[in-house]
Amino acid sequence: MKKRKILFLGESYRADALTWTNGLKEFGDFEIISWELKTPSDTFPNRILRIFEFTFALIKIKEIIKLQQPDMVIAERTTSYGVLAALSGKKPMAIAQQGRTDLWPESSILLPFKKIIQKHAFKNATLIHAWGPVMTISMAAANVDMNKVMVLPKGIDLTKFVNKNTANPEKISAIVTRSLLPEYRHDIILKSFGLLNKKGVDFSLTIVGDGKQLSNLKDLAKKLNIEKKVFFRGRIQNTELPKLLQQSNFYISMPITEGVSASLFEAMASNCYPIVTDIAGNQSWITHRKNGQLITVDDSNMLANEILWAFKNTTYRKECVLNNRKFIEDHVDYKINMEIIANKYHELINSAKTTS
Template identity: 75%
Template sequence: MKKRKILFLGESYRADAITWMNGLKEFGDFEIIPWELKTPNDTFYNRLLRVVEFKLAIFKIKKLIKQQQPDIVIAERTTSYGFLAALSGVKPLVIAQQGRTDLWPEKSITIPLKRIIQAYAFKKATLIHAWGPVMTLSMTEAQVDMTKVLVLPKGIDLTKFENKNTANPDKISAIVSRSLLPEYRHDIILKSFSVLNKKGMDFELTIIGDGSQLPTLKNLAKKLGIDKKVVFTGRIPNTELPELLQKSNFYISMPITEGVSASLFEAMASNCYPIVTDIPGNRSWIKHRENGQLIKLDDYNMLAEELIWSFKNSDSRAKAVLANRKFIEENADYHTNMKIIANKYHELINTSTTK
């Protein structure tokens, strides 16, 4: 039988994208052809170059399609790669919304244009991924045909993120595994640990990843006098993450916007107690002081208080981490969910070829 080809439009180096592509190879026996924009989106000059590259991208994509003859195109982010995929004319077309909404930043002057681009992508898509229920709210507002929407997380590999936590129960061993970008508010986390430090509490804080805020955050940790207790690992291979999670008893994530966080699922699977911002994307999975903590946006004092409360209430934490592991096993198992997704793609291809 001929091996089916997928053209993947998106940032193939991202952990979420790697999970998606690997799952399709493993459970769907697909050949993946990745394509992404080459210019980084980090400086004003590069953003201008990226706009030019974006305008030329559709011609490059169509040339690649002619060469490779993919059976299906999949794309992440409705307002960029999803739009390019829609312009390609290939069917079936699968688009994944990445956040609660891809219309971001919410107060940007480009939002009206992005809304038009997104509507076009939604209309042309054969299937739309909502990795969690919070994503469906903006889709409904955009009057998407919800019969095309599949609500299902990619899941995480429970054979890698095992139920084997070895953290020292006598101190706070916290981990942060989000990109070091302004919207993830690492500065709020550092300020909260400064409060703990002033109270004489023992802790260690591991901050994983890289990003534009790294130098600023290192300077802040030093200024707050906690740099000896904070470890910045930089970017690490995803294979090293499970062991670091299993050495931590708290997972902290303070984003100002959230869709579905694979890193939260990884932490829940690894028996890390989750403390996250009180926003819709996190409320889908966390109930305050039941299976984690919900913190008001940018409130480092509340974060410090809830860390202390949860550390002292070890029985409550123990029940929560057991419940979280069970939830992940039942709802976010990569082996189960990616089989469903891969089978759905084959179904779309087969339906398309018989028309």
């Protein structure tokens, strides 16, 4: 039997994208063809070049479809690759919203235009992925046909992220695994640990990842006199992450916006106690002082106090991490969820072939 092909439109190197495409290979026996824009959008000149590249992208995508004859197209981000997938005319077509909403930043002067192209992508999609419940709110507000929406996280590999935590229970060993970008508020995390340091609380803080805030954050750690307790690990291989999580007993994440965080799931699977911002994307998974803690955005004082409260309440914290592991096993197992998604794609392809 001929192996089925899927054309993936998106940044194929990203961890989320790799989970998606590797899962389709493993559990759906799909061949994956990838295409992505080459110009990064990290600076203003690059953003201009990226827009220019975007205008010619559809021609290239249609050439790939004609040459490779994929059975299906999938795309991440409804306002970019999702639009290109919709314009390609290839069916079936699945798109995935990446955050609480892909209409970001919400202050953008291009917001009205983004709403128009996103509506086109939603209308033409055969299947729309909401990796978590919070994503459905903006979809419903945009009058999406919710019958097309699949609410299911891709999941994480529980054979890699195991519940064998080796962190010293007598010390706060915290880890942060988000990109060093302003919206993840690493400065708030550092300030909270600066407050703990002033109180004489012993800790180690491991910061994994890279980004444009790195230099500023290192300077801030020095200013707060905690540079000897903060370890910037930079960008690491994903294979190294499970071990670092297992050496930590606290997971801290303070974003100002969130869709579905795979890093939160990875931490919960690894018996790290989660402390995250009190925003909709985190509220789907964390209930304050029930299975973690929710912190007001940009409140370093509250974060410091809640870390200390959790550290002192050892019995409560031990029970939480055990329950969190069970929750991940029941709801966020990559092997189960990706098999469901892969089977759905086969159904869509079969249906398209029957009606064509």
